[in-house]
Amino acid sequence: MRHMDCHEERIHVCGKIQSFGYLFVFDRNEQCIAASENVEKHWRRPAHDFIGKSITELLDFLLPKHSEHFHHFRDEIADPVFNRFVEKVELDGHDYYVSIYRCGENLYLEIEQSNGFDLRQTKLHYYAKHLERGGSDVWKSLTQLIKEIIQFDRVMIYRFKEDKSGQVIAESINNNLDSLLGYRYPEFDIPKQARALYKEFLARHTADTDGPISPLVQSKEEEIDLTHCSVRALSPIHLQYLRNAQVRASASFSIVVDGELWGLVTCQNLLPKHVDLAQRHACLFLTQYAVNYYLSTRLKQETQYIEMTSQLEGELKEELWINNDLLATFNKYAHRLMNKLAADGMFIGNEEEKLSFGEIPAAHHITIIKQLLGQQQENVFATNKCIYREDTKNEETLFPGVIKVDLIPNSSWTLLFFRKEHVVEEIWAGKPEKITPDTLAGHENYPSPRTSFAAWKQINEGASLKWEQRELLFIERIALLVQQSIAKKAGEIQRLNEELVNANNTLDTYSYTLTHDLKNPLSAIRLSAQMIQMKPGLSEEFLKRCSTNILDAVQLMSEMMEKMHEEFAATGSVALRPYLIDPTAHILSIVETAKQEHGVHHLHFELGEVYPVLAERTLLFQLFLNLIGNAIKYSGKEQQPYVKVYSRINDAYISYFIEDNGIGMDLKSNNDIFEIFLRMPNSTGYEGSGVGLSIVKRIVNRLNATIAVESELGKGTLFRVDFVRPR
CATH class of the missing domain: 3.30.565.10 (Histidine kinase-like ATPase, C-terminal domain)
Known part of the structure; x- marks a missing residue:
């Protein structure tokens, strides 16, 4: 028989309920279509007797002393924000929480035990201050507070990494336990459908991995969605996983950041322990508060980084617009740029000129890197993994971290930043491999969870620390500054060329106008002079007419020369x-x-x-x-x-x-x-x-x-x- 893999398990329709609670499910007409088998133990009636009853009838029967408290539950569950009705009641001398909510077209009624936890409002102020005092280590503070509330042996923050694996980044544990801080866990430990469920429903727990579970008794065979069910039993695979980790009780609270599952608050106890609804709500509240504090802190850090880099950008912009020499400009600001990018070295140059700063790869490796990265279409490209392999074994220092910037489009001007190899020793909670046995005694169609959580070490080589998004945005702005300054200078050069052409045209016009248009008045002067020379004994009237012609011509020449001079001096702008x-x-x-x-x-x-x-x-x-x-x-x-x-x-x-x-x-x-x-x-x-x-x-x-x-x-x-x- 084929074994089911973890990612195939439909955990949200398992049809099983934990022993500390009871579940009733109603259709769109509010008629009961399913009840957990264990209701008979408390109310002395078999579960199938409740099938077909309305929710009002069941509330009157199940909670006769409190049925009046539930008359307005429909109004509350219709609210898009507060869509779950919760009431604390007393049954047979014990406190219980009653929850009513909708999921899809069905209506759900949960009744679960209370362990007597009572959160005083004054405590919330203390918890908030405790998280804020944690500063950058808000996650450590969160583990401390949740451990105080639920009294588990271990509470840890498990953060998902880009490759879907996880790592413990903070924890609070009892003194008798070994620390798991920094331990890595493979992706298949939390399969895809589990992550989707964690994002949808933010709190889950199991009170006893070996405790009894009750199936649902249904009016007809159909899968009932238990995504939002607090008393749902965990999957057999996950229960076995916890047993293999020697854990008898667990709880987890989702950490959702920017709409994505960022991580989990994972809680483990060596002995069975029930975390009631009030405790879970308190833990969710604190988790969300920690998320908000984390986001505000991150935003503050990003703002500070932008402020620091903006000053450098402003100075670089001014220098670029003044100085025509790219190499000279980057020579002046190289070390400050490297500092802002946490880079070990920098290279700038084209096919003819180049400069380098700090520690960089050998020249032939830079040539290989430029050739390889020249195939990338992005104006700014970054990697933290070694892209050049040739002769790297003989290199004392590797530079896997590279940022490539094409400073000027369609040119060979390239800016490179480098980071050295960062060798990391990772500790995994067991070797990250999954083994599915041929058979598993006592179970059918059942996959095998990991059995070993012994520390397994792995050395990661050939990579540098990753470039942060804010660093890439910073260098993109630097590249844009260079391109803007080049474009501005090109525009200025074009404008100067146009002015020079205009000036030359004006000069040509001035020159040719003088040589062309002055011919006419000069001809008048020449003709008058020739007539005076050729005719001796001229009358006074004729001489006066000739002299008048000469003076008029001279005046005209003078005006033409003055006008052309004005036009040339003002490049055609004289009024x-x-x-x-x-x-x-x-x-x-x-x-x-x-x-x-x-x-x-x-x-x-x-x-x-x-x-x-x-x-x-x-x-x-x-x-x-x-x-x-x-x-x-x-x-x-x-x-x-x-x-x-x-x-x-x-x-x-x-x-x-x-x-x-x-x-x-x-x-x-x-x-x-x-x-x-x-x-x-x-x-x-x-x-x-x-x-x-x-x-x-x-x-x-x-x-x-x-x-x-x-x-x-x-x-x-x-x-x-x-x-x-x-x-």
Whole structure:
């Protein structure tokens, strides 16, 4: 016959009751469907006589002197917080506790003996203070208090580890017992379904491992859930486990932290002993109080750690933002970082530069570690187990504990922290192996619990102390600081580059504007001077007109140079002082000068209606200078060159049009005609540098205007400039 394994045992539906209590179970209609067989011993009626009776009938029969106390039990068990009705009663000269509660669709009535324990309220204050005085050793204080309440030989705190095994971390024992402090217990000592039950129902106990147990007498064969039953008998496997440990009575109280089963308060007594309901409730209360104190202490420690590390983070952040040298920065803070992480050594570097501090693995092992950890996707990866095996047997010191940090994404910059091997001698309460025999006398379908609890030692090597979660969070923040500082510097570099490009563009514009736009006033000066030289005996009126032209040109040059200087100095941010300007005189002057400069004496120029615009005088002159000058230049080789300038007005804009019948442009090529130095392919043979239209675009932007162009090869060009209409 196949033996049942521990994890297969359905302990919550065992159908057995301990001898110190009695159980009745009712269906959703409050009709009795089960009663423990031992009720006949106390009430002189067989259990099956109670089947089918209502809970009201049973309370009147079982507790005739106290039935009126139970009239309101339904209200109490309906409360989601206080969902168990409890009343202390006297039966045949003895005290009993009566409990009524629901589990699933069924209603349960438990009656169990009291051992006379009475918890005075003044004691609660003493117990709370005792736990608080325990400080960091709150669990030791808890074992002392629970031992005082239940008077057991041994009370210990059993904490579950990550691998589901357990370890005794605190205990209070009688002097005649050997200490189990630090002892380890394997996972299979408390199987999975037992842990689930402990999380659901927080207090369990058995008064006598060899005491009689009573089965349930039921109306029909079905499994009745005894998850919340205080008088439920323990499983045969667990009872045998306790006998093998030479224990006759036991109790346990669940320690639940953050919704998970953190550990157990495990109590053992060498002789039978009943822990009544009041004692169990007191022990649960103290256990929860200890949990709350533990959580508040842990939170305080975490807060203190964050405060200490925050100061270091702030200093490191400031240094990173000031200093461009990562190695220099980490060289300055290496030992403080190692201290906060309890690390033995640190390495930082890339393929070309590196630094190390404290004790670290050999160089070739660091190379292996970086290669292995380079396969990890996490930005911060930690392990406490040795990941490199090559030649480790010859190493005097191993460093299994490693934190790997990728400081800069997509780069070889790596930060490593190391911890030395921490060799641990573990003591197990018996060798952690499970043996299932072929047969077990007197039992069928029955697994074998461990029989030996003799100390068994095991040496654990090849691992370091584990990195704590708060340490990993700290180093994640450090990595983020580095990345933020790099990003900030990259942003600053980009901004500086953009400013440099803008400055260079402004410088180019300044330079080319001077060399380009000053040609027109210089031409006027040159022409006036040539006329004075070539015509002796000039009239005073002619000389006055020439000198006026020269002075106007000089004034214009001076204004253009001053304006460009202001723009260059302020990188385009100098404020304009616009006012209404009638550009007629500018236009006519530009036309006459351009005709002379480009030799287009047969030009047919037409000036249409001209409206004043809101602009700045010098910039407006430069704008028309380039547009009208280009129109005259590129139409000058036509047989009948033609240029027309006119304006139109609407509600939003005053639009100026400069129209010519020159060589035109191919706008389908998607070239940006306003790009500096760009000349169209058909402009060969015409003087120019490709600067004029880029100056036009810049001026249009400065005047808060817009510009558009229509053109066709060989058929001329039309520029349209829209100025915002003044209000």
